[in-house]
Amino acid sequence: MSMPDYTLGLFANMYPAYEGDYRGIFIRQMVQDLEARDVIVHKAVKTTPSPLGYIPFYAESLRLCRSPDLDLMQAEYIPHSSLVPALLGRRDIPLVLKFHGDDARVFPLKNRLYRKITSAMIRRADFVITASEEMQKPLISLGLDPERCAVIHTGVDTGFFTCGSRDKARMALGLPSDRTIFLFLGRLHPWKGIHEIVEVARQCPAHSFVFVGPGIVPDHSSNCRFTGQMAKEEIRTWLRAADCLLLPTYTEAVPASVMEAFACGIPAITTDAGGCPEIVEDGKTGLLVPVRDVNALRNAVEWMDRNPEERVRMGALGRIVVYERYDHEILVKKMKGIHIHLIQNYR
CATH class of the missing domain: 3.40.50.2000 (Glycogen Phosphorylase B;)
Incomplete structure (x- = not known):
């Protein structure tokens, strides 16, 4: 049995609760892909659409972001998933933020407070990943350093989704x-x-x-x-x-x-x-x-x-x-490369 390459703490306020649940389904696929490539993933996830689900989610996030077992933290959907690890998490390991869409192009524009919150999250992060190229422009206007970001699309399993009769x-x-x-x-x-x-x-x-x-x-x-x-x-x-x-x-x-x-x-x-x-x-x-x-x-x-x-x-x-x-194989390899680089070169 091979040793794990690193241990990731994942924070996501949308995650499938059952087969056929579409909320955050691509995040679950990413977790499965990383785990298949010798990465240990510990999760704090919200699996219910109810606002009350944030209570156990934030409690679990607080426990996870202080875990001594982690080598890296990554939050999906900003700022809802990043608030706890950014404000209360460990400062001796890297923090990665991943923006998926409206959290980059809509949420910061709602009002001045939301803009300040998103900007603060960006400044706290060691690296930012966006799910498309067009998301980077509004984030750069909020202070994102173009040298500290990359585009990693959601990805698809081309071995499963194939042509057929x-x-x-x-x-x-x-x-x-x-x-x-x-x-x-x-x-x-x-x-x-x-x-x-x-x-x-x-x-x-x-x-x-x-x-x-x-x-x-x-x-x-x-x-x-x-x-x-x-x-x-x-x-x-x-x-x-x-x-x-x-x-x-x-x-x-x-x-x-x-x-x-x-x-x-x-x-x-x-x-x-x-x-x-x-x-x-x-x-x-x-x-x-x-x-x-x-x-x-x-x-x-x-x-x-x-x-x-x-x-x-x-x-x-x-x-x-x-x-x-x-193809998800290409994209998860890119993400894992970013993770390892951050861990090895963290201040």
């Missing part, structure tokens, strides 16, 4: 073979563009729109289908059965659902918001539309329906993109 997937799911199927994957939240998809579905009755994830929209047309939460294996089958992923999000880092779709060889229609343009190259691996623009979204849907050969070409190129740039 569309016909076999549709047969397994009882889906017709002659309809164009557009798939949404994730939590059914308004800022994901759910209502825009439902409106496009009303205007495009010849196509099918499937929503895979927790939640439902009460007022929808008959060509909408809601599956609820699903296990990874079922998600992969739905991706293989679909013709195109839809994610008309208002704000996002580099979306995990797009990476999973690309890994399964299907293109994506998403918006030009946040980090989406970092993975979707308009006209090559998918289509980009403006935020909240139903007409543009409908036009993109119709284009995908009319151009099946282009869909296949886009999906194949998307598979290459995620395999070369977003």
